[in-house]
Amino acid sequence: MSNDTYATPLSSRYASKEMSQIFSLRNRFSTWRKLWYNLAIAEKSLGLSVVTDEAIEQMSKHLEITDEEIEAAKKEEAIVRHDVMAHVHVFGETCPAAAGIIHLGATSCYVTDNADLIFLRDAYDVLIPKLVNVINRLAKFALEYKDLPVLGWTHFQPAQLTTVGKRATLWLQELLWDLRNMQRARDDIGLRGVKGTTGTQASFLSLFHGDHDKVEALDEKVVELLGFEYAYPCTGQTYSRKIDIDALHPLSSLGASCHKMATDIRLLANLKEMEEPFEKSQIGSSAMAYKRNPMRCERVCSLSRHLGSLYQDAFQTASVQWFERTLDDSAIRRISIPEAFLTADILLSTLLNITSGLVVYPKVIERRIKAELPFMATENIIMAMVEQGASRQECHEEIRVLSHQASAVVKQEGGDNDLIERIKSTDYFKPIWSQLDKLLDPSTFVGRAPQQTEKFVNVTVANALEPYRSLINEEHVQLAV
Template sequence: MSLLFSNATRFSTWRELWLNLAIAEKELGLPIPDQAIAEMRDNLKLNEEQMKAAAEEEKKRRHDVMAHVHVFGTVCPTAAPFVHLGATSCYVTDNADLIFLRRGLDILLPKLALVIQRLSTFAEKYKSLPTLGFTHMQPAQLTTVGKRATLWIQELLWDLRNITRAREDLGFRGVKGTTGTQASFLQLFDGDHDKVEALDERVTQLFDFPYAMPVTGQTYSRKVDIDVLSPLASFAASATKMATDIRLLCHLKEIEEPFEKDQIGSSAMAYKRNPMRSERVCSLARWLGNILHNAHETAGVQWMERTLDDSANRRLTIPEAFLTADVLLTLLQNISEGLVVYPAIIARRIAGELPFMATENIIMAMVRAGGDRQICHEKIRVLSHQAASVVKEQGGENDLIDRVRKDEYFAPIHAKLDSLLDPRSFTGRAEQQVDSFLQKWVEPALQPYREGFKNAKQADLAV
């Protein structure tokens, strides 16, 4: 991703744009020598000397595109008269940006798919392990560790869909001229409108875009940037949700993110095992989500055919959005590949809450055994409050079931209490939901990326 948004890639892409423009213009009848095309093709990459020359030229001319037109012409003398022929600066800057947007999404999509695959493996492994559910961050009905992971996966699947849509929707600015009217190209082709349209289509085809935008000003509409950055910002929300859940689970000591053998959690508190990866995800995701506001504001203030107040902003916003999303995916991959589950802690927490949750089952069992529902309800209510007092006021363990065992009223179901308290009977269809979700939704979505998984390496955060 860093290479994609480097100056070397940007300026070599400009040269490729000039080359394909010349190729299309020659095909449509302009007298551009074969030697000119050959020179341009042979000099698409800039060496260090050319980069320095372009930087010096830009200092003098105060114009980045013209600096590179000049330097390209010095290494392609035959092509020099035809470089940038009929084009405006946005022919190279905007079309290059669209190329980078598409390539950037092409980098992110397989990484996102890999995170989903890693989490799917985790969900499958722990699909039947009961765990305490939380609503309002208060103990709630049981779920399973794997089922909870599917909540993260589902959001990431939506991100995969949204980013794919943004990628497939991308068009090319194409060959539109200084204010989008194609006037310069109409002049080049002596008023032949068909050739101007053919030029636009041919250059778009050479870069393998599905279509050229039918109308533009000097730039492509900056709403396109919103369309691309929106799914990235949405992904940031998914990353925040997942990482926050993991941070809370680390606090509960039920699940931990990877923690290396020699890793130090605190300079003072040697015992600490801080969830720094998940914290970093939340930090960077907040940044990525807020980047979108720049794209919104920039799109709204493009006066008439364009202004230049978009340029410096976009040179920060677009690369940083993609670089941030890329790092987030590396972090999420690393986390999902090394999550550690502590079943004993989970079981202990369930044991502390399950007696209260089992009261309805106890009442139903007593009714089936011939008891009166209202009498049973009152007895359970009294015993529950006594047990709660032990937990909250004395700091003791939940002894509700012991109280039920000692109460002769509940003698008809004493033998059934263990089965009534089996955590697996409280997780509903969680395990089946995981199986169905992975089979019907995850597998089809990941199918296009399966081949790439074979060579995927574990994420290394040391680099």
């Protein structure tokens, strides 16, 4: 690739080879050839004698387009101003016995639209295994830390305790929904099939001399040869661009899940409670050598925003298609559809890297809990005093005064929370001094977080992953620079 021309970072820097290959020129044009080849097979099987064995044999030997043929098609397109006809011409030169029957009865969208639908399906087949493995690795992380108490945050203000594992289940649950949505979208993709110029199959009806059954059989045969379950029953010249909305919406939703998870990890990195993997030779800042920037999660957030915006391209395009078709969908779809899948691919590859090496700092977590827990434990302390015969109202006032004094030390003096020391030095609370350690045990403040986490992972997550067990692996994903 030339260093003098722009290349999208999605393919040149970040995306996997398998996803980039799906949307490559070679795969696009080779897929067109496979579509022409299968159309010819189907037409011959239904009695079109003009399609010969020699034509099909020649086509079968040249389904993968060469670099020379791609260049020849570019030159031809510059003359005829039509990409499909340029490739029909070049394919015909390569397969002279088939030159007269390539694209027989078809419109350009036979190859362009059917190819796009194949790419959507194949692209999901790259994404889904990656998401499965992200979920699997995050589930293991959740189980490992299901019992570790951690300060909860609501409004990014200290709240009741949860556990590190329980917090991970919040990320996991959203990713499970993404898996469900992506699998549904993938399985719902059909082919446009062979529908002719405005979707009426008029050209094919003419080819088969008015035999409607053979026209329907042709559509079914091509769908079968290409490995799909069905073709959309009604199309114009194109398949409905609403299909693109259905295909891109789960990716947009995935972007929201990724952004939320990555943002949480970035905030936790600032709190020094959890970090993404940091390589030994990695440099965080050119000036501040001590820094450990969460660059992986920052990349996830950055690209998630882009992914979310691409859904709007599909929405707007579908809404302005006139009658049987317009061509104002073409240019934008060449950009938004590949970019959506390339971006989703990058996000999942990055999350695979992150979830393979999340680092937790229990001592930092413990210190933060100790700073906040005394305030949270005041109700437990009051209840313990009441059990010893104290008045709740009197106890509430005693602990209110001590709490405000401790709060002033923290906020005004920058000191540690000394509420417990104040309680231990106040004779009023002497009846429960021996209980304070138990009353302040963090594990008693996490509710059912450990049990919820264990059940969620071992039941909900396990059931969701069961159909994908063969896809689960422990491969290390090297992060792109």
